[in-house]
Structures are given as C-alpha cells and as structure tokens.
Amino acid sequence: MNPVNYSRVPIKRYDPDTRIRTLNAPTLIPYTLDEVVAEASRCLGCGLCIQGCPAKIDIPGYQIAVANGDIETGLKINFEKLPFVAVCGNVCPHPCEDNCVLDDNHGSIATRHIKKFIAENIEDYNEVLKVRKNDLGGKAKVAIIGAGPSGLTAAFYLSINGIDVEIFEQTSRGGGMMFHGIPEFRLPRYLLDKEIEHILSYGAKIHYNTKVGRDVQFMDLLNNFDAVYISIGNWKPNRTHVKGEELKGVYHALEFLGRVNQGERIDVGETVAIIGGGFTAFDAARVSLRLGAKKVYVLYRRSKEDRPGYPSSNAEEELEEAEEEKIEFVWEVSPFEYVGENGKVTGIKYWKNKMVDSGSGRREPVPMKDQEFLMKVDTIIEATGQKPDLSFLPNEIMSKLRMTQSGDLIVNQYNMTSYPGIFAGGDITNKRKDIISGVADAGRAAMGILLYLKDKGKIMRVPKRLTNFEQGPYSTTYYEIRDEKIPTVLQITSIQ
Ligand SMILES: Cc1cc2nc3c(=O)[nH]c(=O)nc-3n(C[C@H](O)[C@H](O)[C@H](O)COP(=O)(O)OP(=O)(O)OC[C@H]3O[C@@H](n4cnc5c(N)ncnc54)[C@H](O)[C@@H]3O)c2cc1C
Ligand code: SF4
Numbered sequence: 001m002n003p004v005n006y007s008r009v010p011i012k013r014y015d016p017d018t019r020i021r022t023l024n025a026p027t028l029i030p031y032t033l034d035e036v037v038a039e040a041s042r043c044l045g046c047g048l049c050i051q052g053c054p055a056k057i058d059i060p061g062y063q064i065a066v067a068n069g070d071i072e073t074g075l076k077i078n079f080e081k082l083p084f085v086a087v088c089g090n091v092c093p094h095p096c097e098d099n100c101v102l103d104d105n106h107g108s109i110a111t112r113h114i115k116k117f118i119a120e121n122i123e124d125y126n127e128v129l130k131v132r133k134n135d136l137g138g139k140a141k142v143a144i145i146g147a148g149p150s151g152l153t154a155a156f157y158l159s160i161n162g163i164d165v166e167i168f169e170q171t172s173r174g175g176g177m178m179f180h181g182i183p184e185f186r187l188p189r190y191l192l193d194k195e196i197e198h199i200l201s202y203g204a205k206i207h208y209n210t211k212v213g214r215d216v217q218f219m220d221l222l223n224n225f226d227a228v229y230i231s232i233g234n235w236k237p238n239r240t241h242v243k244g245e246e247l248k249g250v251y252h253a254l255e256f257l258g259r260v261n262q263g264e265r266i267d268v269g270e271t272v273a274i275i276g277g278g279f280t281a282f283d284a285a286r287v288s289l290r291l292g293a294k295k296v297y298v299l300y301r302r303s304k305e306d307r308p309g310y311p312s313s314n315a316e317e318e319l320e321e322a323e324e325e326k327i328e329f330v331w332e333v334s335p336f337e338y339v340g341e342n343g344k345v346t347g348i349k350y351w352k353n354k355m356v357d358s359g360s361g362r363r364e365p366v367p368m369k370d371q372e373f374l375m376k377v378d379t380i381i382e383a384t385g386q387k388p389d390l391s392f393l394p395n396e397i398m399s400k401l402r403m404t405q406s407g408d409l410i411v412n413q414y415n416m417t418s419y420p421g422i423f424a425g426g427d428i429t430n431k432r433k434d435i436i437s438g439v440a441d442a443g444r445a446a447m448g449i450l451l452y453l454k455d456k457g458k459i460m461r462v463p464k465r466l467t468n469f470e471q472g473p474y475s476t477t478y479y480e481i482r483d484e485k486i487p488t489v490l491q492i493t494s495i496q
Contacts, residue, residue: 006102006106019185022185024185026188036114040114044060045060045063048100049097049108052097054436055081057078061077063114072122072472076469078119080465080469085119086191087191089115090187095436131202133468134161140458141163141166141226143228145229145232146169147173147176147196147206148233149435150231150438151442152167152196154425169206170210172208176233177233180262183283185290212232213392226453226456230422233426234386237382239382245382250380256287257284272285272288273296273377273379273381278307279309281383285327286322286325299350300330330375333351334365345378348377351373420452425441443466446466447462
C-alpha cells in the first residue's frame, strides 16, 4: 500500500482545445491504480461524509476497501444503496465531499473519482455481486412510471426482492435525463447502458414508447398492480416568454440537449447565448461549443456567488471546466427581448440587474431598465428549468394527493404519497433534483413498498436490508433504519 499523503491526489483533465472538438471526448483523466489507492488511503474513516450523501452510502467503507486494493468490496458497498455506481462516479455533484473533514486543509477525499474507478474497473457486476434474492414469502406486482435513475433504482431493489416489476417508459430507451439531458462527454453511454442492462437483468420488464395517460391509463395500473411508483421527472420546459421566443434559433435546453443526445447535429452558428445558471445551462453551453460555436455566453440573472449549487466543490469544478473551455459568463442580467431578421434570431436585448436584499436570505435581481444592452447571437438556449407533467392523473386521484406550491408531490419517509399504495420519487418529489437524490428516494420507496405489500398480505416478510450481498471486512453499518409497518401517520419529508 502507498504511504499516506495528506494532500488530495489531483485529477487531471484532457486539454480543453482538444476535448471540445468532439461531442463525446471526456474531460477527466481517470485515476490510475496507484493514484486511487493513495487517494483512498487518506480517508480517516470518520463518516462525516455519509451525512452529506442523500443515499447515505457507506463512503468510508468503500474508501477503506479501495485503500486495501479491494475494489470488489467497494462495489458491493456502493450497491447497498446505489445501482448507478459508474453514473454517479462520473456526474454526481458529490455533496458528501463538502462534508469531508479534510476539506479545509488538505482537500476533501475524492469520493466521486474513487467511485468512478471502482465501477470502470469491474466489467461484470453480477459476477462480483452474486445477487442472492431475498425470499419474502409471496408474490406481488409493482408498476413503475418512468425509467430514469429513480424508477430504475426502484426496479432494481424490488426485483432482487422477488417482486414482479413492470416499467412504463414514454421514450424508446431507459435512463431519463441521464440520457436525454446529460451530454455524452460527461457521461459515456457505454457505462449508462451497462448499468441499465445490469438492473434489467434481474427480471424487471420495461414497456418502451408507452406513455402513461396516452398509451396506458393510470387507473389501469392502479387496479392491476399492488403498488405504483411514480418517477416521471420534470419534462415540461419552463419558458421565459420573452418577446421573440418563437424565432428560429431559439430553443429550450431540454429540447436542444435531447435532440443532440439522440444524434442530431444542430447548426448553432458562431455565437450562442444560454439563459440560466444551473447544470443544464453549463451543459447547453459546452455542447454548443462542441457543435462548432466560436463564442458561447452564459447569461444569468443573479451574481456568480448566487448561482445554483454555489457554494460547493461541484459548482467550483463546473465553472472551472467551463472557463477552461473559454465559455464567458455574463452575471446579473435580465434578457427582455430576442430580436431577429426574416424569422431567425439575430440578437438578445438585456438589462443589467442590481442585486437587492429581499429579506428571504437570498439576494434578488432587480433589472435596471435604463441600462439596456444588445448582444448579437445566432442561437439562444433557455436553460430556465422544467416542471413535472402530472396530467395523466385523473381528478379523483389528483384531489387526494398533497402537493407543494411548485407542483412537486409530497411524500412520507417511505416516499408514499398521501394516496395509499401510490409512491413517488426523484425530481417530482425531492428538492435537490439530482441523480443521487432520486436514487435515495427509490431506496426508501422500495422498502416502503415492501412494508405496504406485507400490510396487504401480499408478502409474508420484509427484509432488514434491501440487498443480500456478502460483504468484505471493510463495510460499516451506519444508518440502519427499519420499521415493521408502514406508519399510519405520515411524516412528511419532502417539503422540509
Ligand atoms: C441537462 C441536465 C444535466 C444534468 N446533470 C446532472 C448531473 O451532472 N448530476 C446529477 O446528479 N444530476 C444531473 N441532472 C439532474 C438529473 O438528471 C435528474 O435529477 C434525474 O435524472 C432525475 O431522475 P428521475 O428518475 O426523477 O427523472 P428523469 O431522469 O427525468 O426520468 C423520468 C423518466 O420518466 C419518463 N416519463 C415521464 N412522463 C412519463 C409518462 N407519462 N409515462 C411514461 N414515462 C414517462 C421520462 O421519459 C423519463 O425517462 C441533470 C439534468 C439535466 C436536464
Ligand atoms: S469525511 Fe472524509 S475523511 Fe471522513 S470518512 Fe468521509 S471521506 Fe473519509
């Protein structure tokens, strides 16, 4: 084993001028074996990081395993809570790292890069996991709506517990926003496909091109299955409704990224403006560059310090990578008109904002309408968020579901909605709206569904843990929680 070095082992990046030439060249150069062992060996085993992880993965457990060169145990420990180890190893915003006790002095442990190493160096997960199904003494059927990370995670943990799972997915492939939103240069598709295939190998059946509300009715699922898990994500674009939005060359980022991720090469011209400041804005900007734009500007209404996700190591890394690629940021501005010629966009007019203290704890932008600017552009991409489309739910169900003001479903600590037997998770319930939170929801929901099925007499037993893997000597047992019954009083978790 390498001697302990207290400074973080740096992760190297490919040359920005080279990596922007193609849509799929990765940014990061993965750790070598020596590097990953040295990095994992820095871990003190205190467990503070676990509190930062929405899925409560036993992070020190897998670091210590890797420090000892045992990546197979590292994989099993991750799979206790996460069937998307490679996905999260590449794109998780790693909130756990911001909790690391070494963060202030020597650099937090690179938990995400270590996870990436584990997943990318094990070819056949099943050979390592040797999944033993729990015998719950009964049969039950669960319908899952949406094959994004949350739906697929629920499918994994339910199918390895012997439940018959059917997934209804409106598009022609699984992955949700992991495929339609996240670009390939951040998440290689062979890794995504490998993890989806692995999940489905335990028997979950998937109906592609099947939109609930159009091709199959929600009430039929509710009547024909013993429980339903809704994990449809947020697929309805929030538009700015700025004057000129209908001009050719103006897109919402979901449409733009979705089309590019399905293989289309959109002609973006020389200059592109992105409106927004989150994950999606950064991706739209970096994809535009890879489609041949010479200049890409990101226009955001708040200040750099008020951008989504800031402060966090992920937000810093995201900005560093974009700035390395010479993407330019225009902070504190409000676009108010898109101008065009012959129906095609040619420019964007915006005001400069001042940031005022609204008393809410977050400074709010107020446009200074005497400070008007015009930027000439060929393409505008609105990365201004998205919301859920629950229009497939009949009124009799909708009226019984508790929802937040912004339209998210409210769930209890087992991700059951206020309608018994209907569970929900992922972007339609959690606040963070990232993959690991959707995975965490699905883990809680899978346990909640098992408790519910036992209450209904469909199964005889509920396991203590969703998985039955043999673990090596390094795993810890933090955060074992289990109730015998689904609680009758809902403890609302999703709006806290
Ligand atoms: C551009 C972009 C970049 C992102 N980058 C990151 C990142 O780097 N890291 C990170 O952690 N998160 C990232 N996210 C967020 C992350 O992708 C989401 O939080 C996550 O995918 C949500 O998972 P989900 O399962 O709830 O929903 P989704 O992934 O949205 O999946 C929902 C699925 O439901 C299907 N569906 C919807 N309605 C119906 C219906 N009526 N019938 C049948 N099927 C239906 C959809 O087709 C889809 O497959 C990004 C998001 C975007 C848009
Ligand atoms: S907080 Fe840092 S040092 Fe402590 S267990 Fe987690 S990774 Fe290791």
